[in-house]
Amino acid sequence: AAIYDDSQLPYSDIPADLRTRVDLSVLTQKGVVRGYPDGTFQPQRLVNRAEFMKIAMSMFSLPSLQAGDAACFDDVSIGVWYHPYVCAAKQQGIVSGDGDGRFFVPGRSINYAEALKILIRAFHLEMIGEGLTERPQDQWFDPYLRMADNAGIGLSYSPAAVLTRGAVVRLSAA
Secondary structure, eight states: OOOOOGGGOOOSSOOSSHHHHHHHHHHHHTTSOOOOTTSOOOTTSBOBHHHHHHHHHHSSOOSOOOOOSSOSSTTOOTTSTTHHHHHHHHHTTSOOOBTTTTBOOTTSBOBHHHHHHHHHHHTTGGGSTTTTOOOTTOOTTHHHHHHHHHHTOOOOOOTTOBOBHHHHHHHHHO
């Protein structure tokens, strides 16, 4: 079990709500998230897709983050800090890119539906409950929203809601 102790958090702007403080404490202790050089965490700052991928891929032990020597998407260059996380996720089938699969769009803010899909694929949660059963009226994200509810990790956000660092901490810890 993870230990919750917000008195040891190294941030000058610890979130006010208890749930986020607990989740931040756990993920900080595990080394999944960290603050900025100025000592802040900035829980209201938006998270982009590259930042979220690093958090998601840091959530569990991987044999290694072998991203290879090639760019896995046209907009993910070798040598950028997020290359190993994004490319390892692509190799494992966690992400496939936007549209025709050529682009990852690392700088775009991540939304709730995208974050759920990544976490559900990363943790193989499609095995819980009804799985990712699609219904004729479904949008692409509806099965992931149902899966999150079945797994007890849903945050009751709109699928298009962009996520802050505080929300990402809550979702990732769940």
